Amino acid sequence: MTGIAILLVYVLAFVLAAAAAGLLRRGRARRADFSSLKTVTFGDESAIRPDRLASIASVVVIFLLWGAFTGSKLVPLHVSGPFAGETSFTYQSEGTGGQLSDGRVRITVGPDGTLPAGAETSDDVAVAVQSGRNKLIQLPGDARVVSVNGTEIAPGGAVPVEDGTVSMTSKGTLSFAAERGLQMEPIWLPSPEAVVGRFIEIMANGYQNYSLWEHIGASLLRVLAGFTLGALVGIPLGYAMGLSGWFRGWFDPIVEFMRPVPPLALIPLVIIWFGIWETGKVVLLFLAALWVMAIAARAGVSGVRISKIHAAYSLGASKWQILRHVIVPNSLPEIFTGARVAMGVCWGTVVAAELVAAQMGAGMMIIAAAKFQLTDIVMMGIILIGLIGFGIDLLMRQAETRLVPWKGRS
Template identity: 65%
Template sequence: MIVFAIYALIFITSFVVVKTLARKAMTDYTALKTVTFGDESAVRPNRIASVISVLTIFLLWGAFTGSKLVPSMLHAPGPFMGDASFNYTAEAEGVAPDDATVTVRVFEVGTDVQPPEIAPGSGWAKNDVDTVGAWRSGLIRVDKNDEYGRDVGHTVTAVNGQPIAPGGEVMTEFGRVGMSPKGTLNFEPAKGWQMEPIWLPPPEAVVARLVEIANEGYRDSTLWEHLGWSLFRVIVGFFFGALVGIPLGYAMGLSDWFRGWFDPIVEFMRPVPPLALIPLVIIWAGIGELGKIILLFLAALWIMAIAARAGVSGVAISKVHAAYSLGASKWQIMRHVIVPNSLPEIFTGARVAMGVCWGTVVAAELVAAEKGAGMMIMVASKFQLTDIVIMGIILIGLIGFGIDILMRLAEKALVPWKGRI
């Protein structure tokens, strides 16, 4: 919630500041044109907002992971590390209560640490030492070195002067001291606001892992082989999905018989998530490459069919009548009226289908794949290698974004009349 609150605050602040400065510097009054529905030129992405958005995400990521790429003054409070101490009061049968001190060295997980050295004290309750990793907790048997143990009723009754009982807790400046149902103290150092690396590593750790895998590969394959296989599966699955889906959509848009025959099938399959088809595809086609491509084919098929059908159905009937009045044949109407007017819808569907296929291939590769971005993420998650998981997610997002940009450029080059006819 804290992260979302900070993100919302940065969004509102940057919006107000940028808009205020833009109004003062505005000289182009055409930017104030009224937005018209369907007019894509009316609203264009604000590049300043895009830059600030990306920087904000990176800043929050670095601030809440203690990244060295972000100034330390912007870091969120981190976990406590160092020597923590608290006092406890112990009671035993036949002796007066006594106080002792527990010193705990909190260290970064994965580094070597030595327990602190302290004097045992002069009372029957002896001072204790222990070590606990940051973001972890540890049981501390304070009675182990005391002169009177549990065999004579040793119990801890207070921590830092505050009463404590089994199931209770006392908050100290270094963290939480709880008591188990059996009376053993449990120390949990203060965690702060930063994320533990096992849950969210800092950006530099992800970059380092990317460089390592790019140079050395992962599971007997290079990074480019993993990404290349994923891209190959997507392209092949999308190609065959479009090859079948576009003619099917045209047939449904031009013939009431085809529309009536295939509409129930298309509308039934359209809302079914491709991931729900994985068990059926495995049963039918096995766990090899054919099954993965069939799954991606099905992911693209229905989207392309609906896009082509919508493109044909959206052609203005006045254009068809005008072409007929000029003596055009059915083939000429198809070639010069139907196809050009339906291409914008088809390209929109293609962009959606490519996005769905790219997202589906990751799930398809979770099943018995030897190469692929999804396989990398799946294997890494089993060993809690979060940096590889995040690296894979970022690469998938970048490649997906690149695919969408290429689709937009192709649409701009092949359908320059979009929005003009």
């Protein structure tokens, strides 16, 4: 239920933000650049520029949703949280002789699940329930409950009551569950300030005998090593497959066979062949990047317009000159796209690569924290990996802009 609510609110925020941005920009002058000179832009990917206002709004909406559904003090609005306080319900029980008797159950719901002082002095049954948990209710005697708040109840049934639900187990014992609301428990999704607090703590004290920067640096070195090796082997292989029928016939079955195999499935073989230390981790990341880079380079060669090659031949160019001045420049956009995809795959694989015998690393930190249900550390590690990966992607975009300024202008 909470997931559906988050999705609906997110879709609504997207629509409202798009409409608001359209109203704000109505009547404003258009930007003056190369793309603005094009008469047809629909379907032209090079004419699409990321809307910075949309990017800012997207981050703000995600943060507001995160805070609203975790009860964060950093956001002004919150969804309904779990019930906390006192409530009660009446029941009617049937004794061994068939006589009916009435009773009342007073329930105190709180984070610690303890009864307040003096709660057990009343004739009513007093029960303490921890927020977000169920609690079996032990009634006096051997009475069998037949109704709750005037509504008949049978084993396996449930009756909605004020601030919660009373259900009956198959053996006839009552159980109370307080209203959970739409807020998520910290074990499922901690609040932003909890994640920031844990980040500050690990920054100061480290985690698992290593500092935070040592964890991040170890993962970054593994990813860069695996990605670099994958690019050094994959790009020449892709060029060879795009330029030689023999190379394509020889390697195409291998590439197309390995491409859909997830890197996680290769972990057992990598451990057997290369051991559990750094070599095995780098090899796994190398395999994750290799096939992506090979396919990207092959696609780049296949996408070169034949008219350009014919023009180069008519001007007396040799095969080496065609490769250097025609094929390589025109294939670079595809290679950069493949490199960005491969880097993302490597970052996604590093967590699995550090699953085995890793002493430090962002993935190891996430896995170790998950074993003890430290969701705030897990969230912190995920955010750090995402931010570092996003930063690397931005650098690759800038490199593509500077090295391939002709992209989309052919």
